[in-house]
Amino acid sequence: MEQANQVPKIVTSRIGLDESWGIKTYLATGGYTALRKALTSMTPEQVADEVSKSNLLGRGGAGFEVGRKWSMLKPAPVRYLVVNGDESEPATFKDHMLIENDPHQIVEGTLISAYAVGAARAFIFVRGEFALGLERLQAAVNEAYAYGAIGRNIFGSGFSVDLVVHPGAGAYICGEETALLESLEGKRGNPRIKPPYFPAVMGLYGEPTIVNNVESMSNIPWIVNNGGASFAALGVGRSTGTRIFALAGHVNRPGNYEVEMAKLTFRDLVDRPEYGGGMRLGRQVKAFIPGGVSAPWFGPDQLDMPLSQDDVAKAGSMLGSGSIVMMDDHTCMVRAAWRIAKFFWRESCGQCTPCREGSGWIEKMMRRIELGSGRESDLDLLMDACDNIAPGLTWPPQQTTICVLGPSIPSSVASAIRMFRDEFLVHIKEGGCPYE
Amino acid sequence: MGAFSPEMRERAESLVALYPERRSALIPLCHLAQEEAGYLTQPFMEEIAELTGTTPAEVYGTASFYDMLHTEPVGKYLVGVCTNIACLLQGGGELLEHAEQALGVAAGGTTDDEMFTLEEVECVAHCDKAPAVQVNYRFFGPLTGESFDNLIAKLRAGEYDGVVPPHGTLVRVRRENGIEVPLEEVFAERREMDRAKAERKAAAEAAKAKEGN
Numbered sequence: 001m002e003q004a005n006q007v008p009k010i011v012t013s014r015i016g017l018d019e020s021w022g023i024k025t026y027l028a029t030g031g032y033t034a035l036r037k038a039l040t041s042m043t044p045e046q047v048a049d050e051v052s053k054s055n056l057l058g059r060g061g062a063g064f065e066v067g068r069k070w071s072m073l074k075p076a077p078v079r080y081l082v083v084n085g086d087e088s089e090p091a092t093f094k095d096h097m098l099i100e101n102d103p104h105q106i107v108e109g110t111l112i113s114a115y116a117v118g119a120a121r122a123f124i125f126v127r128g129e130f131a132l133g134l135e136r137l138q139a140a141v142n143e144a145y146a147y148g149a150i151g152r153n154i155f156g157s158g159f160s161v162d163l164v165v166h167p168g169a170g171a172y173i174c175g176e177e178t179a180l181l182e183s184l185e186g187k188r189g190n191p192r193i194k195p196p197y198f199p200a201v202m203g204l205y206g207e208p209t210i211v212n213n214v215e216s217m218s219n220i221p222w223i224v225n226n227g228g229a230s231f232a233a234l235g236v237g238r239s240t241g242t243r244i245f246a247l248a249g250h251v252n253r254p255g256n257y258e259v260e261m262a263k264l265t266f267r268d269l270v271d272r273p274e275y276g277g278g279m280r281l282g283r284q285v286k287a288f289i290p291g292g293v294s295a296p297w298f299g300p301d302q303l304d305m306p307l308s309q310d311d312v313a314k315a316g317s318m319l320g321s322g323s324i325v326m327m328d329d330h331t332c333m334v335r336a337a338w339r340i341a342k343f344f345w346r347e348s349c350g351q352c353t354p355c356r357e358g359s360g361w362i363e364k365m366m367r368r369i370e371l372g373s374g375r376e377s378d379l380d381l382l383m384d385a386c387d388n389i390a391p392g393l394t395w396p397p398q399q400t401t402i403c404v405l406g407p408s409i410p411s412s413v414a415s416a417i418r419m420f421r422d423e424f425l426v427h428i429k430e431g432g433c434p435y436e
Numbered sequence: 437m438g439a440f441s442p443e444m445r446e447r448a449e450s451l452v453a454l455y456p457e458r459r460s461a462l463i464p465l466c467h468l469a470q471e472e473a474g475y476l477t478q479p480f481m482e483e484i485a486e487l488t489g490t491t492p493a494e495v496y497g498t499a500s501f502y503d504m505l506h507t508e509p510v511g512k513y514l515v516g517v518c519t520n521i522a523c524l525l526q527g528g529g530e531l532l533e534h535a536e537q538a539l540g541v542a543a544g545g546t547t548d549d550e551m552f553t554l555e556e557v558e559c560v561a562h563c564d565k566a567p568a569v570q571v572n573y574r575f576f577g578p579l580t581g582e583s584f585d586n587l588i589a590k591l592r593a594g595e596y597d598g599v600v601p602p603h604g605t606l607v608r609v610r611r612e613n614g615i616e617v618p619l620e621e622v623f624a625e626r627r628e629m630d631r632a633k634a635e636r637k638a639a640a641e642a643a644k645a646k647e648g649n
Contacts, residue, residue: 043636044629077627090559091522118629120622121456121615128467128504128606129560131573135609142612151616160617160625164454167606169463170503172558186462186488188501205457248522248563255564293521323563325521339524343558349501 007234010242011218012258014102021136023143026104032149034221038112039157042224047116051220053228055240059094060084060175060213061292061321063309070117072200074208081119082204083110084180085126085133085214088172089292090343092323094244094256095214099126099133102218103140107163109217111149112224114161117210121162124214125180128168138165172347176403177211179349190349191403215244215322235261239308245269249288249326252277262308266290266298269307270326283328287419291320293340294408296395297415316395317411332435333423337416338366344409355406358389362413369424372432379417379424386410439479444472447610452487454611456619459488462498466505470604475506503557504573504606511546511553513591514603515539516570519556522563526578531567532556534581538588551592553603574600 014020014029023031038047052067073079083106087095098106106124114122126134141163144150152160171189173179178192181204196202203209219241223231232240239261247269248254257275266288270276279285285300296317298305305311312319327336345359362385365378383393390397390407393414397407417424426434440448448468452461465487469480481495488495499505517535519528535554536542543556560575562568568577569584576587590596601608617625 043633045633045636075630077623077630079626087561088559090520091563092559093561093563096561118626120619120626127561128502129557129570129573131606132575134607138607138609138611142609145613145616151613158625159629160622162615162617162622165611166460167464167467168502169466169499169505171501183463184460185457186459186490186498188498246563248566249525254522254566289521325525327525331525336521336524339519339529340521343520346558 007242007260008222009258010222010231011098011102011105011215011244012256014105015097020101021103021140023104023140023147026102030225031104032108032147034224035108035111035149036155038115038224039155039159044116044118047112047224050223050228051116054219054223054231055228055238056216056219056223056231057239057309058213059215059219059243059322061089061294063319066212066216069198069200069212070113070210072198073117073210074201076208077120079117079119079208080204080210081110081114081117081122082181082184082199082209082211083122083124083214083217084175084177084211085124085130086168086175086180087127087214087321088175089294089321089323090340091248091289091325092246092292092321093248094246094322096127096130096133097244097256098214098218099130100136103133103137104144105218105221106137106214107140107144108149109220110163111154111161112220113210113212113217114163115159119161119210121164123164123166123184123204125166125168125174125184128170134165134167141165171349172343173349173403173405176405179403180211181209188349190351191405193402236263236306236308238310243307243322245307246321246323247276247326248323250280250283250328250331251326252280259307262306262311265304265306266324267303269324270303276326279326279328281328283330285326286329286331287327287333287415289323289325289412291318292323293325293343294318294404294411295320296411297419299419313396318395330435332370332433333416333420334366334370334427335433335435337412338363338370340412341366341409344405348405352401352406354389354400355409358385358406359409361385362409366413369427370433372427372430374424374428376425376428378428379421382413383417386414439469439477439483440472444468448487450611450614453614459490462488462490462495463502463505466495466499467604467606470506471606472604474512474602474604475509509546509550510603511550512602513551513571513600514553514555514573515588516555516557516560517543518558518560518562518566518568518570520559522559523567526566528567531569531579531581531584535584538581538585552588571596571600572603573606
């Protein structure tokens with residue numbers, strides 16, 4: 001705990017301050033000094049170099065190095081920067097908090113990044129349902145224009161860029177970067193066929209485009225002010241810096257906690273009084289989801305694993321969006337997995353057959369088991385349906401679809417069947433849910 | 437005569453001007469239409485098509501993809517109860533059942549007085565305050581059956597009028613600036629940046645080569 005106190009709050013330092021979303025608070029707490037420093041004393045390459053040195057891993061879900069992504073940008077005079085604020089992975093609520101409470105930090109990170117990659121225009125795509133976030137971010141952008149941080153010849157540096165806040169309209173799939181670009185082009189949010197794999201080669205309007213997550217952008221001002229090496233000094237190995245974990249479910253203190261990467265274990269985050277404060281009502285952990293509902297589940301024996309991207313990947317799941325859902329021993333695993341299956345069925349964009357049809361069949365079978373009309377043969381049928389979407393049910397998964405929504409569908413259902421087969425059988429034999 | 441009022445038409449045109457290609461304004465314009473009419477009617481879709489250089493069919497086809505864009509009337513208040521995993525674990529499913537009984541409509545339905553449309557929604561990213569409810573995308577939670585009933589009563593009585601605008605009005609803060617630097621000018625600036633960058637790179641390589649000698 002002593003150690004935890006020494007770790008700087010890199011992205012959540014203003015959370016809880018009076019009017020943390022306004023420019024007055026932002027400027028009083030060092031706001032826009034990094035942008036000034038970058039524009040007036042650094043070349044774009046130097047900025048990109050510091051970000052590379054920091055080894056900042058993208059905080060959206062895939063965990064790709066931000067610096068490496070930037071270096072893949074195809075040289076062309078027309079290029080764009082798009083910030084992904086479409087946070088919709090169930091039980092993930094960190095970007096939402098950043099957008100509502102520290103929008104200027106996102107704006108500053110975006111402007112610095114626009115300078116580093118030479119973007120002609122920057123867009124921040126915000127999930128449509130975040131009405132308050134959209135209002136606060138737009139107000140922040142208005143203030144930043146008035147302050148001279150956006151627009152023509154920013155801080156007298158000769159660098160000019162405009163920034164547009166773009167509202168989404170409700171579709172989980174638009175968090176997928178190519179679907180997000182389609183949506184930003186005014187189309188249905190259908191993910192694009194790959195290759196090209198990276199929008200850095202072909203993105204918005206077919207031009208080279210960098211797409212970065214809101215939390216990734218929020219780290220950039222600190223990295224410019226303190227240097228990439230200071231950032232890389234935090235964390236373990238490839239997992240550098242700090243990260244916000246969104247802790248939800250059956251804990252005493254659900255919330256967003258910024259902690260040093262890979263230093264704590266899941267158990268630390270759940271049990272320590274300054275974080276989760278233990279399981280609600282003193283109950284036992286039955287299972288938990290380590291990285292958003294696209295991730296396979298873990299059991300109590302994996303609680304001592306460090307919060308590191310690589311360790312979790314080695315164990316067959318992912319840290320993904322940084323969302324951790326704790327489920328106690330009074331939870332019906334069939335109902336939990338059914339609800340997640342229903343989510344994917346509702347949110348499948350419908351382009352690829354395995355995802356569109358598979359999610360529907362899985363949802364129907366899960367529903368009938370939970371409601372008491374299941375058959376024992378349903379379990380094999382469910383696993384077969386899962387296998388048709390992600391052959392072999394390995395992790396990382398094999399893919400039969402254009403985007404990763406498809407192989408995310410089996411994660412919960414296959415985990416639940418593998419870990420809690422007996423519970424499914426009780427539902428089937430007793431003709432209903434024993435937890436009702 | 438267009439569907440947008442003159443004032444809204446002006447706002448619509450300023451939205452179109454924010455994007456390198458005007459079709460990008462399609463979704464923001466759909467939000468704007470909902471702000472004016474509560475939902476997307478055919479005349480609005482026709483005018484959005486004209487503004488974005490698309491056809492009404494393309495506007496409808498795009499709008500129908502998104503949960504927040506409604507081509508049928510909805511109540512003054514769109515009440516969304518989240519039942520996704522974090523809320524489910526905290527009683528979101530039971531809250532939705534309560535809401536259905538309290539409002540007398542199944543999820544997806546609108547009350548006879550057209551005040552409320554109830555929706556079962558996916559995660560709205562308020563998982564630390566589960567179970568979460570949104571009214572016209574303004575957050576309330578965590579709610580119990582009782583506090584849900586109170587919320588509905590207050591909405592009915594107009595006590596939240598300043599907090600929760602009628603359905604359709606999403607963002608009340610308007611953008612104050614147009615695009616300050618036209619794209620052509622930015623492109624020229626970027627070409628100059630790239631040229632300077634290439635020069636720095638060449639100079640660094642030359643210095644390195646000299647050192648090597």
